[in-house]
Amino acid sequence: MNNSSLYFRSFLIMLALVTVGFFWILLPYYAALFWATALAVLFHPVQRRLQSKFRGRGNLAAGITLLIVLLIVIIPMILIGAALIQEIATVYKRLVSGEFNLGMYFTQIANAMPPSVHSVLSTLGVGDLSGIQERLTQGAVAGGRFVATQAVSLGQNTAQLLIGLGVMLYVLFFLLRDGAQLARHSKQLIPLSEEHKQHFIRKFATVIRATVKGNIVVAITQGALGGLMFWVLGIQGALLWGVVMTLLSLLPAVGAALIWAPVAVYFLVTGAIMQGIVLTLFGVLVIGLIDNILRPILVGKDTKLPDWVILVSTLGGLSVFGLNGFVIGPLAAALFMSAWDLFPSAVRLYQDDPNGNDTKYDGKS
Structure with a gap:
């Protein structure tokens, strides 16, 4: 082993150690x-x-x-x-x-x-x-x-x-x-081609924007409207139920209906027909449609993750990172899928130029 190779490997070990130590301090x-x-x-x-x-x-x-x-x-x-x-x-x-x-x-x-x-x-x-x-x-x-x-x-x-x-x-x-x-x-x-770097940076910004500006703002709007309707109907703990609906709205296939729908059923079967009808119509026509109205405005045409990926990554993020997992989970999932999308093109680039010269990337996997 020549000296330059030894020095470079030693430097990589030192770089890894100081990086781990720095992140451990910031943890x-x-x-x-x-x-x-x-x-x-x-x-x-x-x-x-x-x-x-x-x-x-x-x-x-x-x-x-x-x-x-x-x-x-x-x-x-x-x-x-x-x-x-x-x-x-x-x-x-x-x-x-x-x-x-x-x-x-x-x-x-x-x-x-x-x-x-x-x-x-x-x-x-x-x-x-x-x-x-x-x-x-x-x-x-x-x-x-x-x-x-x-x-x-x-x-x-x-x-x-x-x-x-x-x-x-x-x-x-x-x-x-x-x-x-x-x-x-x-x-x-970042030791990647310029096009791959741009792809990851765009994906990171897109997921942050879609998750925070899109999902969280939409969920807050749904929860706020649900809590407001609960307050109008005289339901106790309207703020608490509004926050719960906000959290549930972040999870695909669950949504705020898990809260307002049973309350509407309770109103209907206990004789409070008007309250039940109002809550049902408001839940379906207002809370239920907020996602379809606001998300295109806030996120635009950005590609979003499949619902099942969002659900699993959000629940996994919650279990690992707590409340911050609402964003960290889908972000990790998006970067994971993005990296594997780039894998075939990275292999082709290496096969075409094993010496590592920068080769133009067409953006297709």
């Missing part, structure tokens, strides 16, 4: 850094327009963009989070006291069912509805206790949350100001 703030990057990608067009308007004054443009992020993203999220924690505490107290009893609501629905439905349930082996009622009540209390515990834990970690928020905003300022330069420098470090 406690991975969420802050990730969301700073995501927000920088989302608000890059705003930063670019402001910078051109102020004739290259990057600090001023980044400061104004950061203020916009604070006003339309950070502050509303803080206010909603505080109100949500308070409402969770209220709902949990009602669950423990028995004032809010899912089992009782289930019994009312069951009693309103025609005898033929009871016969079918008995045939299926679920004729004893009292056991189901008891399990629903116990499950609701246990779920409420878990959510309340998480909310209390979140409140106790206020200092850590504030530090993470500060880190995110601080990094976001520099990413807004120097993001284009950092992207160009990072692209030079």
